[in-house]
Amino acid sequence: MSNAQTVTPELRRWIVEQAQAGHPPQSVLQAMLASGWREDVAIEALEATLEQHLDADAVQRGLPPAVPVPEPDLAESPLHLDAGDRRVHVLNAMFNPRVVVFGNLLSADECEALIEAAKPRLARSLTVETRTGGQEVNDDRTSSGMFFTRGEFDVVRRIEERIAKLVNWPVENGEGLQILHYRPGAEYKPHYDYFDPAEPGTPTILKRGGQRVATLVMYLREPEKGGGTTFPDIHMEVAPVRGNAVFFSYERPHPTTRTLHGGAPVIAGEKWIATKWLREREFS
Ligand code: PD2
Ligand code: ZN
Numbered sequence: 001m002s003n004a005q006t007v008t009p010e011l012r013r014w015i016v017e018q019a020q021a022g023h024p025p026q027s028v029l030q031a032m033l034a035s036g037w038r039e040d041v042a043i044e045a046l047e048a049t050l051e052q053h054l055d056a057d058a059v060q061r062g063l064p065p066a067v068p069v070p071e072p073d074l075a076e077s078p079l080h081l082d083a084g085d086r087r088v089h090v091l092n093a094m095f096n097p098r099v100v101v102f103g104n105l106l107s108a109d110e111c112e113a114l115i116e117a118a119k120p121r122l123a124r125s126l127t128v129e130t131r132t133g134g135q136e137v138n139d140d141r142t143s144s145g146m147f148f149t150r151g152e153f154d155v156v157r158r159i160e161e162r163i164a165k166l167v168n169w170p171v172e173n174g175e176g177l178q179i180l181h182y183r184p185g186a187e188y189k190p191h192y193d194y195f196d197p198a199e200p201g202t203p204t205i206l207k208r209g210g211q212r213v214a215t216l217v218m219y220l221r222e223p224e225k226g227g228g229t230t231f232p233d234i235h236m237e238v239a240p241v242r243g244n245a246v247f248f249s250y251e252r253p254h255p256t257t258r259t260l261h262g263g264a265p266v267i268a269g270e271k272w273i274a275t276k277w278l279r280e281r282e283f284s
Pocket of ligand 2: 191193215261
């Protein structure tokens with residue numbers, strides 16, 4: 001192997017061969033270090049090569065290709081992240097699927113401001129109807145809701161900028177904030193947030209900014225019991241604590257992302273949330 005610290009096609013081929021021969025990434029890394037590769041270059045080359053290889057494999061099996069997704073900077077496992085105007089707490093982080101629980105994302109005043117501005121505009125929640133690209137009342141979603149337009153007023157704008165900084169994704173790629181209100185018994189049955197490529201209405205929906213690639217559910221008012229955000233594939237439930245949020249990303253519109261999630265029925269009290277969906281490109 002060459003000692004030049006540039007990653008050549010030969011090196012990539014060799015990495016893939018090692019993986020195919022069943023050598024774990026840690027042993028491949030050790031072999032690279034032993035032949036003089038700098039650790040940072042070796043790790044980067046390994047990660048990028050294996051990721052590309054897995055994606056090519058997935059596409060060959062008929063899956064949609066993976067695309068870049070928003071990602072908070074958790075490389076050094078920080079306890080806090082600087083989101084511009086606020087220090088956000090990192091409470092929990094999972095890699096596969098990428099699910100991160102944040103604390104202290106919103107102040108109590110911000111939560112109340114969103115709820116009060118939304119109240120006069122609430123209607124029974126609609127979901128995007130992927131058969132036609134329109135909207136429909138959906139029995140799986142028994143909450144009421146509304147959308148603000150992006151940057152509609154100062155609190156919305158401030159929160160959108162905070163989110164953009166937190167997950168390193170342009171404000172312009174975000175849909176308008178959606179506010180949802182769940183009374184006792186209301187729920188949102190498990191679903192994926194991306195648009196199903198097999199549905200005939202999806203190409204129309206994708207004209208505005210491409211696919212959804214990540215979701216941030218922010219808890220504005222907490223119920224007394226129930227109302228957690230559930231992830232059935234990973235047996236996880238996030239408690240809907242006011243000011244906290246759960247972030248998850250999905251690099252392809254496919255169940256292999258294991259991002260199936262739902263809003264569990266509220267058992268006592270009421271739950272209010274704000275959802276920010278992030279698209280691949282500018283959403284206009
Ligand atoms: O209210 C929730 O916890 C929830 C669960 C699943 C919200 C959404 N999805 C959503 O807004 O997409
Ligand atoms: Zn959802």
